[in-house]
Amino acid sequence: MKYITTPIYYINDKPHLGHAYTTIAADVLARYYRNRGQKVFFLVGTDEHGLKVQKAAEKEGIEPKAFADKMAALFQETWKKLDVGCDFFIRTTDTAHEKYVKDFATKLYRKGDIYKDTYRGLYCIGCEAYIQDDDLVDGKCLLHNQAPQKIEEDVYFFRLSKYQEHVKKVIETDIFRIEPKERKNEVLGFINQEGGLKDVAISRSKVKWGIPLPWDKEHVFYVWFDALLNYLSALKITGIKAWPPDIQLMAKDVLRFHALLWPAMLSAGEESLPKKIFVHGYFTIEGKKMSKTLGNVIDPLRVAEKYGTGPLRYFLLREFPFGEDGDYSDKNLIKRYNSELADDLGNLLQRTLVMINRFKIKVTKKHREIRLNGIIEDKIEALDFQGALTEINRTIKGANAFIDKEKPWELVDNARKSKEIGLETDEKTRFDEIFVHLISTLHQVAYYLEPFMPREVLEIQRQLKNLKPEPIFPKIKK
């Protein structure tokens, strides 16, 4: 069983391109493994507690739960429209999840890994996190450009410091693998800094919208403590045996929670650790940081409606390496679409089908045999989606060049002329070989593109079956 997760997304705002990027990448992996006949459990969901959600609900004048229901539905609908086929959608307001969090915390409390103390410090609502003086610029949170609240309250702490050496060891030895390497080094650097890891506050008494601590109803769990446990509670809820996760995908902003707090919590709870976490980069939009203030936040559904779901998914993973920062622009999407989907893939499908009809090729089992390609598979499994798509495109370009070189229509003419003067030729064999190659290449390309563009590949497969060519990627005028 391959267990694949995305972070559960915080519902104070609607899904944007960054959410879509992580989720589509995870979906590609899940589909790839399913196509290979492996069992997969692919989990997505929403993180629904905390002060930011409470405030967003207040702003709309509705109850937090009603707000959460609305936003969770929006996320679910978005993933459906983007062809994300998850196996389960977890919500942290699910009572079974809440019970799991309580039971897990009680275990830690009983063994002394959770204790009460006074917290004096700063809290950024934007981050939903206690923050340090070092994180401030001109007294403001760097990420949210707002001054944090000064807080002094009795809260419960989790003994993160106790697990510091253990966490460090599992990261260093890749028992708990963090990729890419720069991210692993960043996390180790953070552990090794002066003072090391401090215990973290995991409860709030002033926040109402959260899971109450079972032994102290005046407190609710800090939203991250609650949220991280979704990866375990989802298995409890579904009854699926998939622990530990094979791969957890995320963006840089949630790395520290997943790389430090998470393995320490799991060790305290005596659970085995995820095998790998993979951290991808951020987007800029036409060279600028994506932000609400700049008004350039991209709604993935708008892009999908305009250019197609498959082309959006293809572009996001094709344009720059997964794991590095990159840029989004409609202009580059159109360029990629016109050259690689319309000119290369669409053209190959079209001209092959036209020739099959014109030359009355009888398509048999041998034409439909899929040749596996180890290069593509290695790249997808290494999360080098760009590399995999480059290889697929190379195959498509190669098949188009093959048609140009072999000129099957000339073979047909030659064969007819030879027949007229009564000569035996080997041109028919060559002719057969050409079409076995072309048609099986199209089947191979469809097989490897399915995880990236499921809806469009279904259409390609339909045409390969019916042998009726129809334009599938009409060119976009700039």
Ligand SMILES: [Zn+2]
């Ligand atoms: Zn902040």
